[in-house]
């Protein structure tokens with residue numbers, strides 16, 4: 454919708470033909486964005502060849518853990534000169550790869566044709582055309598600028614950056630921290646706790662990002678603190694809502710069922726972020742606590758006690 458509003462001719466690919474037809478003919482996506490009118494010029498197809506035909510930008514917006522599989526099927530059909538842009542915010546479980554690394558691995562394209570878009574961009578608010586800013590990052594700044602041009606509208610303001618690692622780590626780790634905020638909120642805790650989690654969550658995001666080669670200042674920007682604050686504060690966030698259900702005492706299975714098939718990326722990424730941090734000798738206590746609640750059955754109350762009983766240290 455943003456690309457179409459920006460004047461970029463856009464074809465959406467959907468797996469179900471029926472949904473593709475509803476988007477093209479009725480300009481709505483009733484399962485995911487009920488009550489929102491999509492731009493008239495946006496069309497959708499279920500045939501991947503039709504979607505990719507003549508594309509000079511391929512925007513990948515499937516959940517992180519399915520990107521490799523989808524890309525592998527699309528790969529031979531992506532036009533040779535096309536740039537690829539990732540919207541996904543996660544770390545692949547099996548390989549601990551960032552999404553642009555998955556794209557490079559599968560498509561064998563150079564880094565300067567692969568970009569990421571990340572920022573405080575809750576889908577429903579963007580689709581309602583509420584003002585928001587974001588970051589388009591690519592190692593080649595001219596590619597970032599051309600993608601910026603392709604998606605700038607009166608309500609959507611992308612900034613460019615060349616720090617791909619920082620933008621991707623910011624996007625993946627904020628989902629884990631939003632789960633932690635949800636857990637605290639679901640357990641009945643208030644704003645001091647949430648602000649402490651957001652701030653210390655940012656500290657561990659920066660530690661990990663710097664260890665992976667990101668620039669610290671990226672995390673002070675829209676793909677860092679911007680997205681972290683939006684996701685940790687909003688009831689629209691699936692990650693925060695998922696954490697809240699766990700904080701209320703529901704099981705992982707019950708929390709999963711309540712997502713109605715939508716992805717809460719942090720549930721898988723908490724384990725991959727934790728493993729990535731361990732591989733680089735980086736301490737990520739909040740991520741570790743989220744992993745233990747989600748995957749080792751640790752009750753939220755015990756996770757809070759464990760976090761607060763760690764040895765004291767300078768900020």
Ligand SMILES: NC(=O)C1=CN([C@@H]2O[C@H](COP(=O)(O)OP(=O)(O)OC[C@H]3O[C@@H](n4cnc5c(N)ncnc54)[C@H](O)[C@@H]3O)[C@@H](O)[C@H]2O)C=CC1
Nearest residue numbers: 514515516517519540541542543574575576714715716718
């Ligand atoms: N929803 C949001 O507000 C935002 C989401 N993102 C990121 O975008 C990515 C996609 O998330 P959403 O679209 O929100 O998730 P979603 O769960 O709402 O929708 C995912 C879409 O991908 C499809 N899908 C699911 N599994 C698939 C598979 N194996 N192969 C092909 N298609 C599949 C679903 O049918 C659905 O159309 C995630 O990495 C998320 O973190 C980024 C910014 C904002």
Ligand SMILES: O=C(CO)COP(=O)(O)O
Nearest residue numbers: 572573574575690691692
């Ligand atoms: O990434 C997002 C906002 O920028 C969306 O967050 P959720 O996936 O938690 O809904």
